[in-house]
Amino acid sequence: MRFLTLLLLLVALSAAADPLPSWRDGPTKAALTGFVAAVTDAGSPDFVPAPERIAVFDNDGTLWVEQPMYTQLAFVLNRIAELADAHPEWREQQPFKAALEGDTATLGDAGMAGLMQLLMATHAGMSSDAFARIASDWITAARHPRFERPYTELVYQPMLELLDFLRANGFKTFIVSGGGVDFMRPWTETVYGIPPEQVVGSQIALEYAVRDGVPTLVREPEVAFIDDKAGKPVGIWRHIGRRPLLAFGNSDGDYQMLEWTTAGDGLRLGVLLHHDDAEREYAYDRDSHMGRLDRGLDDAAGKGWLLVSMQQDWQQVFSEPAPSAVAPVADN
Amino acid sequence: MRFLTLLLLLVALSAAADPLPSWRDGPTKAALTGFVAAVTDAGSPDFVPAPERIAVFDNDGTLWVEQPMYTQLAFVLNRIAELADAHPEWREQQPFKAALEGDTATLGDAGMAGLMQLLMATHAGMSSDAFARIASDWITAARHPRFERPYTELVYQPMLELLDFLRANGFKTFIVSGGGVDFMRPWTETVYGIPPEQVVGSQIALEYAVRDGVPTLVREPEVAFIDDKAGKPVGIWRHIGRRPLLAFGNSDGDYQMLEWTTAGDGLRLGVLLHHDDAEREYAYDRDSHMGRLDRGLDDAAGKGWLLVSMQQDWQQVFSEPAPSAVAPVADN
Numbered sequence: 001m002r003f004l005t006l007l008l009l010l011v012a013l014s015a016a017a018d019p020l021p022s023w024r025d026g027p028t029k030a031a032l033t034g035f036v037a038a039v040t041d042a043g044s045p046d047f048v049p050a051p052e053r054i055a056v057f058d059n060d061g062t063l064w065v066e067q068p069m070y071t072q073l074a075f076v077l078n079r080i081a082e083l084a085d086a087h088p089e090w091r092e093q094q095p096f097k098a099a100l101e102g103d104t105a106t107l108g109d110a111g112m113a114g115l116m117q118l119l120m121a122t123h124a125g126m127s128s129d130a131f132a133r134i135a136s137d138w139i140t141a142a143r144h145p146r147f148e149r150p151y152t153e154l155v156y157q158p159m160l161e162l163l164d165f166l167r168a169n170g171f172k173t174f175i176v177s178g179g180g181v182d183f184m185r186p187w188t189e190t191v192y193g194i195p196p197e198q199v200v201g202s203q204i205a206l207e208y209a210v211r212d213g214v215p216t217l218v219r220e221p222e223v224a225f226i227d228d229k230a231g232k233p234v235g236i237w238r239h240i241g242r243r244p245l246l247a248f249g250n251s252d253g254d255y256q257m258l259e260w261t262t263a264g265d266g267l268r269l270g271v272l273l274h275h276d277d278a279e280r281e282y283a284y285d286r287d288s289h290m291g292r293l294d295r296g297l298d299d300a301a302g303k304g305w306l307l308v309s310m311q312q313d314w315q316q317v318f319s320e321p322a323p324s325a326v327a328p329v330a331d332n
Numbered sequence: 333m334r335f336l337t338l339l340l341l342l343v344a345l346s347a348a349a350d351p352l353p354s355w356r357d358g359p360t361k362a363a364l365t366g367f368v369a370a371v372t373d374a375g376s377p378d379f380v381p382a383p384e385r386i387a388v389f390d391n392d393g394t395l396w397v398e399q400p401m402y403t404q405l406a407f408v409l410n411r412i413a414e415l416a417d418a419h420p421e422w423r424e425q426q427p428f429k430a431a432l433e434g435d436t437a438t439l440g441d442a443g444m445a446g447l448m449q450l451l452m453a454t455h456a457g458m459s460s461d462a463f464a465r466i467a468s469d470w471i472t473a474a475r476h477p478r479f480e481r482p483y484t485e486l487v488y489q490p491m492l493e494l495l496d497f498l499r500a501n502g503f504k505t506f507i508v509s510g511g512g513v514d515f516m517r518p519w520t521e522t523v524y525g526i527p528p529e530q531v532v533g534s535q536i537a538l539e540y541a542v543r544d545g546v547p548t549l550v551r552e553p554e555v556a557f558i559d560d561k562a563g564k565p566v567g568i569w570r571h572i573g574r575r576p577l578l579a580f581g582n583s584d585g586d587y588q589m590l591e592w593t594t595a596g597d598g599l600r601l602g603v604l605l606h607h608d609d610a611e612r613e614y615a616y617d618r619d620s621h622m623g624r625l626d627r628g629l630d631d632a633a634g635k636g637w638l639l640v641s642m643q644q645d646w647q648q649v650f651s652e653p654a655p656s657a658v659a660p661v662a663d664n
Contacts, residue, residue: 051527128569172529185573195383196573197504198529203570208562208588215588215595217569224570230540237460237549238535238556239571241517241528256540256547263547 019165022158022316035269040169046267050170058249059177061291065154067282079122124221136186152191157319176200178228200239202227232257251291270305277311351497354490354648367601372501378599382502390581391509393623397486399614404511411454456553468518484523489651508532510560532571534559564589583623602637609643
């Protein structure tokens with residue numbers, strides 16, 4: 001009995017000592033911990049001072065689930081339905097009609113132009129404070145269709161551990177996502193420990209105006225910046241002003257971010273998460289409409305990028321359910 | 333003798349205990365320290381959690397000297413002269429001819445369009461890494477015409493103390509400047525303790541391209557964002573995603589930043605530095621071409637903004653000379 005207690009204690013201690021318990025032991029985990037050791041050990045030839053330790057992460061499909069559709073797209077379709085009563089004309093007007101009827105074929109045909117119409121109808125015309133509340137309320141109430149859990153609980157446990165591990169080693173962690181920055185910021189701090197000012201994303205046009213005596217930032221129906229593909233290195237430079245040491249993504253939208261990051265001097269690391277786990281999450285790559293990974297899959301080995309297999313490298317996929325993942329949004 | 337030692341010790345201790353020794357005791361200093369105490373004391377009704385303690389500072393005329401001209405304008409004129417050998421056509425072509433001849437009347441007539449031509453000729457066409465090196469080299473070598481010291485030493489000692497004091501109280505300090513973000517970032521960390529990712533400023537267009545196999549961010553001759561006047565609240569929201577608690581400026585270019593900041597819920601503070609010290613620095617406000625302060629001077633009292641008098645409130649103006657203020661720029 002005493003021996004068993006000791007054994008349990010040892011198991012607990014060794015688990016506590018492992019900063020990445022949800023990553024299975026093997027070459028992938030060793031490459032991640034080895035990289036961090038190399039750039040943080042003051043005696044290492046690859047040592048980098050703490051202020052320059054910048055790590056950037058894609059969001060959709062890298063930190064949380066992006067199937068069967070991007071969460072922000074689910075938000076758009078949901079908001080169109082909620083706003084339809086105030087817009088009776090949408091019942092006959094495309095692409096709104098298709099959105100309301102769940103007619104994905106017509107939506108697909110409407111392409112990027114159609115998507116933009118839906119985006120602007122749901123993301124523009126209100127103040128920045130009002131939109132933060134709308135996004136926050138939605139994400140608190142919404143549930144994923146397959147897992148029936150809040151989206152903010154469908155974040156990847158191994159990635160939460162990696163974010164913590166990097167921060168414990170002096171890294172500053174940033175999100176660099178094609179998603180809308182104002183859709184993410186209300187909850188990234190609570191869910192990922194990443195504050196709003198460390199979230200880089202796509203941007204809608206903003207106009208400052210004093211409305212009825214109240215200084216307000218108004219969201220205008222125009223895209224100001226798309227933080228995807230070749231936009232990602234641009235977004236990083238505009239926002240951070242340094243080249244990252246580590247870039248972690250999962251799709252061809254992250255290709256240029258990894259390419260530019262790993263072309264920097266000294267030791268750098270590019271990582272791609274491969275969704276190959278249909279049982280616990282999803283399996284998709286070259287043919288997916290969301291998070292397509294094609295060119296990255298071809299070039300990863302040649303470029304020295306680390307390819308993470310969800311199925312083989314992750315002991316656990318999703319984070320444990322939290323009682324309340326989203327903090328209330330204060331009027332600010 | 334023993335009493336004198338004790339007295340000196342007490343003086344030294346009380347100086348050490350004052351976080352703002354270059355600020356003269358009085359209502360201005362009391363307002364600053366009182367504000368910080370109110371938002372950081374957990375028992376205060378105005379308490380704000382540390383992650384929300386955001387303080388934003390204008391740069392030109394707020395953290396460093398902006399007379400007789402903005403430092404970045406001195407950089408532009410200097411670079412035009414340096415590049416003139418490679419551009420013999422400039423000797424006959426306005427506004428370059430006027431810039432080379434120091435013909436400020438013609439330069440003034442050329443207005444914003446002329447200034448843009450000079451800006452683009454000196455700020456675009458190279459990689460982001462190359463520009464960082466050009467800006468860094470220039471600021472290391474350049475001297476202010478009146479004070480004959482590097483510009484990075486003409487930063488205000490009371491403001492350095494205030495930045496430190498705020499950070500020691502859990503604030504995150506940001507620069508929000510009309511100046512070019514890539515002109516400031518190479519030296520803000522060494523001089524102000526503000527890292528590149530906490531500098532918000534005007535932006536030139538960037539394009540990502542793989543040039544001769546090298547992934548590169550190329551600076552394009554087009555302005556992407558002007559972080560001045562109504563652009564400042566926009567820049568803050570885009571970059572930081574929270575409304576600041578404290579905004580500190582010195583000109584009408586900061587008016588909207590202070591207006592939007594102080595319109596937020598709870599205790600907020602807007603501060604304007606009034607340059608009224610011709611002897612130690614400069615005296616200018618309503619009629620100045622650089623850093624004009626007119627509307628802000630009229631409205632400060634009514635809006636509850638704190639007006640700092642350089643002459644009365646500051647014991648010392650400039651920081652002490654430093655042996656080497658600018659860190660070498662590494663290839664990143």
